[in-house]
Amino acid sequence: MKKISIVSIVVLCIILFGGCASEPNQEVNIIPQPQQVTVVDGGFYLSPKTVINVVKGADDLQPACTFMSTLVEKSFGKALTVENGEARKNAINIVVEPSMKTDAYDLTVEKNAVNIKGGSSKAVFYAMQSLRQMMPVGVEKGEKMDRIRIQNVQIQDEPRLGYRGTMLDVCRHFFTVDEVKTFIDMLALHKLSVFHWHLTDDQGWRIEIKKYPELTKIGSQRKQTVIGKNTGKYDGTPYGPYFFTQEEIKDVIQYAADRYITIIPEIELPGHALAALATYPELGCTGGPYEVCQMWGVFPEVFCPGNEKTFEFWEGVLDEVAELFPGEIIHIGGDECPRDAWKKCKKCQARMKQENMKEEGELQDYTVHRIEGYLKEKGKRIIGWDEILEGDVSKTAIVMSWRGKTGGIQGAKRGNEVVMVPNDYAYFDYYQSKDVDKEPFSIGGFVDVAKVYSLDPTEGLTAEEGKKIIGVQANLWAEYITTFSHAQYMLLPRMAALAEVAWTPQADREYSNFLNRAKLLTQRYEALGYNFAKHILQEAKSNE
Template identity: 40%
Template sequence: MIKVLLLATAAMAFAVPVLAAEPLSLTPAPAKAERADGVFRLTAATRIHVAKGDVEARGVALQLADLLHRARGLRPMVVEGEPAAGEAAISLVRGGPDGEGYALDVAPGGVKITALKRAGLFYGAVSLWQLAVQDDSKGPVDVPAAKVEDAPRFAWRGFMLDSARHYQSVETIRTIIDGMAAHKLNTLHWHLVDDQAWRIEIKKYPKLTQVSGWRQPAGAAGRDPKTGKPVRYGGIYTQDQVRDLVAYAAARNITIVPEIEMPGHALAPLVAYPKLGLTPNPPALARHDWGIFPYLYNVEDGTFDFLNDVLDEVMDLFPSEYIHVGGDEAVKDQWKASPVIQAKIKELGVKDEHGLQSWFIQRVEKHINGRGRRLIGWDEILEGGLAPNATVMSWRGIDGAIAAASQGHDTVLSPEPTLYFDRRQSASLDEPPGRIIISSLKDVYQFDAAPDALTADQRKHILGVQANLWTEHVRTDERAQLMAFPRLVALAETAWTKEERRDWDGFTTRLPAEMARLKALGVAADTAPFEPQATLRPGQGGAIAASLSSGLAIGQLRYTTDGAEPTAASPAYGEALSLKAGTVLKARSFLGEQPLGRTRVWTATELAANTRESRQLELCGAAIPLMFEDDAPKNGRDGDRAVFAIDVMNPCWIWKGADLSKPLTLTARVGQAPWNFQIGAAKDQIVVRKPATPDGELEVRLGCKGERIAVIPLGKAGRGPGLGTVSGVLPVREGVHDLCLTFTAKSLDPMPALDRVSLTAGQ
């Protein structure tokens, strides 16, 4: 027994310096954190103590126990009263830091979380949970001893989820809330209403959800392939579901701020109740379109009665201080064309349609203020004059924030493109559909939340920062999570951690632990930016040249060519590899000994080396560049579809550097995408070349303005739905050329799209 104790003591003495040298893995990085000697052993027998009668602390303790059970399979017992003498326990204690601040003291003899408010206790518990969850292992764990003092940089640490364009299940929203709470984000801005749908149940106006909670998808996906009948697509949130979600979020210190759009983005409510608008029969089918619609509310007293009724029911459901009214992208054409509206402008004595929108928003604000709440809207509410007590959410850069702060109004920074999470995170082919312009994890992390353009006094009006996930091209629940995470983890550190404590390199060292935590919570996080991407091209002497890269260039790429799984001991990638045809290349990213993301696998073949996806080709333009889906689902709502890269205004792709000195066969896999975009008169600028054959052709040119060297009829492949393949021989030309690929078509809808192209030797 003595020998065992001596060995254990020696082991502890050896382990302590190693542990003390390791940094704490806490995200967001705390205001102050110091490692101490030793560890706290957390086991199934560990108990969590709270003061007698402290209901809030007991609730936090039960949440901590649940989080530990989900991640490690341990569920500590929650008890009231002080720990027994000598008991190594966790204690939640009132006192010390106010608001969302907390102190965390981890020692071998026990853990103490101290905070004055429930929010602080919760965040202290979250930090303890993070220290206990560094990987995906289960069972007891040694939590490093430490002293942490922490409080947030900003009061508003937000994420906007667009549930209007595509509906997400209540379960998915709960999962997103879990991921937010675990990283100390505290505001979920819920976009519930738009042109495409009205999602929230309003008892007084049932047709809002009965009619406008559902729509028919665009293109072939809008009809059942077996019956030909329209597909009913969508979903609604009942008031009971909303109450449950509001309570679920509040228990995790997250306030849900609802958004009810006005005066624009209003087609969905106008389809249900046409008298609220300026068009007798607003087009219901158009709700499957994306873009900026011209349909506005009218300004009759009955419309404001409707809006007030809606807002009353919304405010009964959401106790949030702020109520979001949108106010963005309200195209004024209908107002300009309406004699009634023009007469109202003259009657009110406002300058123009922008002044009328200001009057509209101010009238709504009075009702919101009358309920003890505050109005917040997108930065267009500045146009024509800002409502007296309004808060501005600045999305068109930071100009809106500067203007609002200059007028003494509070503001939230939420600018595109950096904080718009409908943009892809890397150039990987595994990224979900969305906008092509990249907003990477590093871009989000390095976002400047206190820009020099704002004076010190103006910065006092910055409530915080928020990322937005618009879901036009984010069809499934899983993709919504992938687009949000792990970028929300980077945003959390930007929003919580003081500027001087933020460090990208330090943040990246914590990423393996962060990905493990998200996995423990059941959050689907995007690993593609961490993972190797391979470019295969023809090499010398029949070999295949393979180049590896990763979107974020974090850690080291390691690979194998013998079929084995890459490990931290596998060869490190340095320069392009020369592979024999048929070689299986496997690669994975490693941060030290820890893998980041999945292993990726490629087979080096001549065909693969001479094939490029549309997302690997250069687009001829960048007016509206998107990655969006073929219109023929394989397996219903969540089924896989081909993903095309297209500039909507100029559907054209460039294959760079084709050697035409010898005969080549071009093989293309093509599909169709519905042309469902509301872009006004800009649509007339799109060139549609007339076809020579009934189903159109694929045209090949030497450069986008050069000679047309091939025309390949699409035939059956051009009829859809789904993908088809066509091929043709390219004539010999001297030298290397860029090939420009375009389509002819009878009309824009459906829009022919390129999925994949191969150039192979011979005819």
């Protein structure tokens, strides 16, 4: 009797409620927050038999398909099969629809299939990152699974800003190719679109230039490195030679392209030049001798813009950089360039007289204009730190506003496109906790998750002027960041806040809600083996 009663109850449940064993809806927690999310009852079960089915593709769709195919490979023991055909059941059906906005996507998960429609292959990849965050974190570390439940949902999404970036400084301290690739993976997880690669500075020249091989023989190493801040002490240990060969750079570029990330290389000029001047002292105003810098700061030894050989050097370097990097934009620096040497330099003064200049600042303006014109002939645009606004910079130059928002506001009002990277919101080498005694030694400052999240990149601008703000970025300067593990610690979880600032409309952002989702995202960081500041979100929650 007892057995019959239990069976009867089960049958009755199935009849009345469609099955007592139906699973409850799961929360959809995605960073950055999509624009529209509608949770629907039920779920789709991804299994080894599920296929990635390209209904309507594009030439550059393969990396997105490969990403999703291999994401579950360790868990299932096999990669998902990729095929072409009409939309079908038990499939991730993909449509690239050029009539949509380039970065926009629709993601629909239903009982029998997952359907992705995107305005480009890049948009499809973004949809896959959202789908990834709806999967259990065990997928990231290859936990064995027979199937993966994904909550039924309808998502319509697109980014607020097209340029969503992070800069990595490899000059003060070097990071390997594998570490740079992991950094790119971190960008992809957060749907960031730009990797700004800081490749040259006073403390090291990190890119092979075949026309000038001495740059990496001499400029890629320094005799020693300063210890701490203002101590006057040095470690006595040679640092380097560390640099990326052009073949390594091509490999990294392809790795980023497979994740739909554009790399913007930065070649600093006319300041931050000591690594180059140590190699070719004739390019400085005094002729040297110079050394690759062993300390941090801003130094008076800069390139000589009065010397025509300096421009020949810059053009030779930029020829190879433009050939290597397929992206449209090259960063030329332009910041923190003392002009004292130019005042005493006969060649600089002769250039000023020849060009009818009244003060040395015009030499920098001349340099920026001339380099911009040279790169324009190669189909490239320049981006520079906000000091480039001190001259009559062309309207085609992009301004990177780092000294607060002022330069960005000024640039947007005069008609330049702008990337906001204000140091008081987006410098990730700053401390992220006020309890600095318990934090790794840093350059100073304080930018916590709440501060990053509070950034409104178009504040102070009209709606029309705000259209000139094309993006936001975080900077990770590496004076005091000696290991990649430390770099990850400084980036995470602040990168999640930056990603949401860049992606989600201002009116749709809510900090408390973000913190709840970010806490879940850190579980994915842990599964991926990323080092992150584990206590930061707890501090943020308690400070609300």
